[in-house]
Structures are given as C-alpha cells and as structure tokens.
Amino acid sequence: MRNAKHFAKRIPELEILFVETAYPEDQNVVNCTDFIKTEPLGDEVAHYGEFKIKRKLPLFKEIIDKVCEAVPEADWYIQTNADIIVMPHFYVLIYDMIKDGNESFCINKRIIPEDLKDMPLSLLYSVCGNKHSGHDCFVFPARLIPKFNLGDICMGTPWSETAMIANLVAYTKNFKVFKEAHATFHIGDRRIWRSVEYNDYRIHNTNEFARILRVLSNKNKDILKHETIQYLLDKLKIEVNNYKDDRYSKHCKYFIE
Secondary structure (H helix, E strand, O other): OHHHHHHHHHOOOOOOOEEEOOOHHHOOOOOOOOEEEOOOOOOOHHHHOOOOOOOOOOEHHHHHHHHHHHOOOOOEEEEEOOOOEEOOOHHHHHHHHHHOOOOOEEEOOEEEOHHHOOOOHHHHHOOOOEEOOOOOEEEEEHHHHHHOOOOOOEOOOOOOOHHHHHHHHHHOOOOEEEOOOOOEEEEOOOOHHHOHHHHHHHHHHHHHHHHHHHHHHHHOHHHHHOHHHHHHHHHHHHHHHHHOOOOOOHHHHHHHO
C-alpha cells in the first residue's frame, strides 16, 4: 500500500489516506504510524444470531461507519480485506477508472501460489497468478454511504461482500466488476472460512443478503437483471439446494422458487 501511495505521488490532486479499524484488543497488533485509527469496533455478529462456535466477527456496516467517522472529508472510499496486497499502480489505476466515468466498481483479486510467500515483494509483483471470482475490493463515492443497507452482514465468512454489491448495483448506474485486472493479489487460497463447522455463519450472511436484495429490488426490479446479481442469485440457488438446511430464510426461498 505504501509503495502504491508513493507511485501515486505523480498525480498532485490525488490524496490517499490509510484507515484501519479493529476491536480494542486488536488495535495494537499492527503498529502502523501512517494509518489513521478509527474508534474501536464494539458490535459483533454474535449479537444478531445463535452460533455453535463463538467467533468475534465484525459487522460490515460498523466498519464502514467507523471509517467514515474518522475521515468524513473523503470523496471516495476503497474497501479491501486486510490480506489483500495491492500492486504499485493500484491507486493510479483507480484514479483513471474514476476519471473514465466508472461510478462504482469492484476489482477481483488474483491468487498466487502460497509456496511463494517468502519471496521479496518486488518478485511477487511480477507473478501474474490466476484470476479469482471472489469480490473483496470495492471503490465507491462517499455520497452513497447514507443510502447503504448492509443489514447485519458480518466479515470473515462467506457472502460478506454481497450486500455491498447489491447496494452499489441499486444506487449507481454502471457498477462494474473488473475480473482480469492485475491490480490486487492474495497469497494462497486456503479458504479456512469454508469449514462446515462454521456453516451457521454462512447461513446468517446468506439470509441477510437475500433479505437486503429483496428490500432493494422491491424499490427497483431492474437490479435483478444485473450480471453480477444474476451470478449471486445462481450461487444462492446452488447453496440452498445443496445444503438443504431449514435455517435458510423465506427471503432465500423467495429467490429460488
């Protein structure tokens, strides 16, 4: 991120701020003096459901709210997961995409082999890796945030970014997913969060996504025609049909019947 910020200095009007948010016990895990620290997170998904294995997972909406409170002057926000590495041209690419008329968008990461993790960063940059279908890097204008309905979606488990996609499709005219861009990458793809023992968290997020999408689509049916929403609805149908779990809500069933 620092390398990308340094690369972006060639654009005088582009100011980049790093912001981190965490629970109180995690705030000093990474001591980055160039990151603005938000007020600590206080909520967690355990307050909104019953789960067999206790996991302190934050709500997406609280993360967004804390960041906005810390840097309310921002015109645009970029949300990425903490384990995503950005390429040196990352911020310049986003600047150019915005200038090109993209109102909101997602940049899919690429996956490079885990056995390369000890390579110098400069060499990791040169590995093209493989494209990944997961959505974990969003760019959107600040003016949209008061409209967002992120429900009780939590991070750290499947379907965490789906509510963001639904909102960006609903409130912007040309939401795009850049699937081929060599702009971000992740080392390895173990997907520990897919463990069966955490299925209740997956079901919680799936139910929340379906509920939020139903609310948004009741206001504008056209969002259901969007390519990315169609992709997510196909995933929803496959998941509900495969797991056959009674905990899937009426909102999920609404989209698959």
